[in-house]
Amino acid sequence: MRTSWLLVCYNRMSSVIQVQGLTKKFGHQFTAVNDLSFSVHKGDVYGFLGQNGAGKSTTIRMLLSLITPTSGSIEIFGMPLQTNRAAIMQNVGAVIEKPAMYEYLTAYQNLKIFSALSGVSKTRLQLLHELDVVGLAARANDLVRTFSQGMKQRLAIAMAMVNNPELILLDEPTNGLDPQGIADIRNLILQLSREQGKTVLVSSHLLSEIEQVATRLIIIDKGCKLVEGDSKDLFDTSKTVVEINTLNNEQALKELLQSNWSGQILVDRCNSKQVIMQLDEKLLPSLHKHLVELGIGVLSVKPMHSLEDYFLQITSTQKYV
Amino acid sequence: MFSLVQVELYKIFKRPRTYIAFGAVAALIGIIQFGLKVDGKSYLDFMLNDLSSSLEIDGKILNGYLVCYVMLQLLLVHVPLLIALIAADMISGEANMGTLRLLLIKPYSRTTLLLAKFIAAIIYTLMLLVWLAILALFGSMLLFGTDDMFLLKTSYVVLLKESDVFWRYIGAFGFAALAMTTVAALGFFLSVFAENSIGPIVATMSVIVFFTILSTLNIPIFNIIKPYLFTTHMIGWKEFFDIKVNASNEAIIGSIQNPEKIVKASLVLVAHTIGFFVATLLVFRKKDILS
Numbered sequence: 001m002r003t004s005w006l007l008v009c010y011n012r013m014s015s016v017i018q019v020q021g022l023t024k025k026f027g028h029q030f031t032a033v034n035d036l037s038f039s040v041h042k043g044d045v046y047g048f049l050g051q052n053g054a055g056k057s058t059t060i061r062m063l064l065s066l067i068t069p070t071s072g073s074i075e076i077f078g079m080p081l082q083t084n085r086a087a088i089m090q091n092v093g094a095v096i097e098k099p100a101m102y103e104y105l106t107a108y109q110n111l112k113i114f115s116a117l118s119g120v121s122k123t124r125l126q127l128l129h130e131l132d133v134v135g136l137a138a139r140a141n142d143l144v145r146t147f148s149q150g151m152k153q154r155l156a157i158a159m160a161m162v163n164n165p166e167l168i169l170l171d172e173p174t175n176g177l178d179p180q181g182i183a184d185i186r187n188l189i190l191q192l193s194r195e196q197g198k199t200v201l202v203s204s205h206l207l208s209e210i211e212q213v214a215t216r217l218i219i220i221d222k223g224c225k226l227v228e229g230d231s232k233d234l235f236d237t238s239k240t241v242v243e244i245n246t247l248n249n250e251q252a253l254k255e256l257l258q259s260n261w262s263g264q265i266l267v268d269r270c271n272s273k274q275v276i277m278q279l280d281e282k283l284l285p286s287l288h289k290h291l292v293e294l295g296i297g298v299l300s301v302k303p304m305h306s307l308e309d310y311f312l313q314i315t316s317t318q319k320y321v
Numbered sequence: 322m323f324s325l326v327q328v329e330l331y332k333i334f335k336r337p338r339t340y341i342a343f344g345a346v347a348a349l350i351g352i353i354q355f356g357l358k359v360d361g362k363s364y365l366d367f368m369l370n371d372l373s374s375s376l377e378i379d380g381k382i383l384n385g386y387l388v389c390y391v392m393l394q395l396l397l398v399h400v401p402l403l404i405a406l407i408a409a410d411m412i413s414g415e416a417n418m419g420t421l422r423l424l425l426i427k428p429y430s431r432t433t434l435l436l437a438k439f440i441a442a443i444i445y446t447l448m449l450l451v452w453l454a455i456l457a458l459f460g461s462m463l464l465f466g467t468d469d470m471f472l473l474k475t476s477y478v479v480l481l482k483e484s485d486v487f488w489r490y491i492g493a494f495g496f497a498a499l500a501m502t503t504v505a506a507l508g509f510f511l512s513v514f515a516e517n518s519i520g521p522i523v524a525t526m527s528v529i530v531f532f533t534i535l536s537t538l539n540i541p542i543f544n545i546i547k548p549y550l551f552t553t554h555m556i557g558w559k560e561f562f563d564i565k566v567n568a569s570n571e572a573i574i575g576s577i578q579n580p581e582k583i584v585k586a587s588l589v590l591v592a593h594t595i596g597f598f599v600a601t602l603l604v605f606r607k608k609d610i611l612s
Binding site for chain 1: 609
């Protein structure tokens with residue numbers, strides 16, 4: 001009954017996940033996630049991108065109510081997570097960081113346990129079929145401790161999928177996998193999204209990995225949102241990512257946000273010390289002229305060509321305070 | 322809830338570590354029974370050394386009831402370690418494996434999950450005690466037979482009629498179950514703070530050793546807190562074997578000398594068990610799962 005009601009709500013919602021002003025502080029010193037807002041739409045493969053320590057796992061753990069946010073709100077399937085956790089979790093599956101399972105049990109026994117915990121009654125044949133989907137049917141009765149990292153990752157995905165969830169959260173699912181394993185996970189994500197209509201949030205510190213599967217993505221750094229948008233726009237090769245340095249970047253950003261150029265601003269949050277925009281290179285002279293007309297002295301305009309160049313720059317240097 | 326408890330028990334009894342406790346109890350009981358069977362007379366001579374000149378004792382003194390009592394005196398001090406092996410691992414072990422986060426994203430509240438784990442830990446504790454009872458009591462009854470029970474206390478002797486003993490063991494094991502549940506609750510509570518099993522297991526034993534020493538110290542300043550320490554009451558099972566006597570100094574069959582003491586000890590143990598569980602719940606409900 002509750003699940004049906006949940007699905008009715010879900011079908012009415014365009015946003016499967018709606019996060020507003022999410023902040024997590026550990027102690028008084030460290031802010032892991034800082035005023036983060038984003039939304040994941042139904043059917044999205046939502047790439048959650050950031051370097052190690054950017055706050056991806058903390059955010060995902062807050063989405064799963066493993067960590068209590070310091071402030072902000074999370075809605076999943078249109079319901080506040082804080083007050084509807086059990087109903088929401090009936091339709092969520094997740095693999096969080098390195099795969100975790102009971103190593104003294106077999107693959108089949110692990111799947112059986114998590115099937116029971118999800119409130120799903122499945123026969124042995126059904127569970128074996130699910131292991132077959134991730135290529136583990138032949139190892140169903142082997143202890144998990146004898147499995148390779150890739151096999152554990154595939155079993156973790158089978159465990160996350162055992163309740164046939166509408167929303168799947170995968171935190172760094174390709175960590176420690178060989179190229180074939182990475183390709184298998186990528187294909188599985190695409191299959192889940194395209195063939196089964198699932199909504200998938202997948203985190204990674206590799207842009208190339210996200211680029212191949214994500215329909216929308218967010219880039220975060222030090223817990224702040226840098227970029228969010230449709231993949232096709234962000235990976236638009238006709239547009240260039242440029243870093244603009246002026247005599248007063250703060251004022252430049254403020255003025256641009258209030259102008260017709262606001263749509264081209266890539267980064268407008270996170271105490272950015274630069275003005276980062278994504279636009280057609282031909283428009284650069286007009287932009288330069290606009291800034292000069294506003295009385296802002298332009299020091300440099302540095303094209304980075306693609307989102308990947310920009311991402312590589314932020315993951316290799318610390319430019320945001 | 323029922324399916325959660327089932328899953329928790331399934332996990333406990335699929336772990337090889339679980340059977341260490343059952344194996345250890347069986348081995349210890351087997352060795353003691355073997356020793357007493359082979360050389361019980363020497364043991365009795367040593368035990369009755371001071372009394373042999375003033376008392377004439379007839380009948381089978383070294384019977385199953387006495388052997389069980391001897392074993393309980395030895396074993397119930399060490400069983401807490403075996404219980405801590407599992408109870409103190411219930412949360413910390415899952416955190417160590419990373420499976421705690423998987424459990425907590427299932428559609429159950431943290432309270433429900435914690436309660437299921439606690440019930441499973443108690444069931445394990447009770448099963449260990451049942452195992453101990455089967456081997457120590459029934460095994461000894463089978464090996465040594467039954468007769469009146471002769472107990473040598475510090476300053477007096479207790480003689481229990483054969484027909485008046487068995488129910489006392491039921492009471493003693495019931496009380497031991499309460500005491501061991503308190504130990505399980507302590508281990509469970511300490512388990513919530515750690516992300517590996519060793520710390521809480523060692524901490525549980527350290528707490529028990531520390532408070533046991535406090536309970537037995539004869540320093541007046543500690544006498545105020547002694548009645549409130551659970552360790553003071555853990556040996557309360559022995560009270561079932563003290564019998565009342567009438568004005569003619571004859572034992573009253575079916576009586577216990579100080580039943581109020583048993584009730585009070587039980588209440589202290591139950592209060593500690595509830596206290597430890599509630600404290601676990603308060604910490605666990607607010608805990609950020611970072612493992």
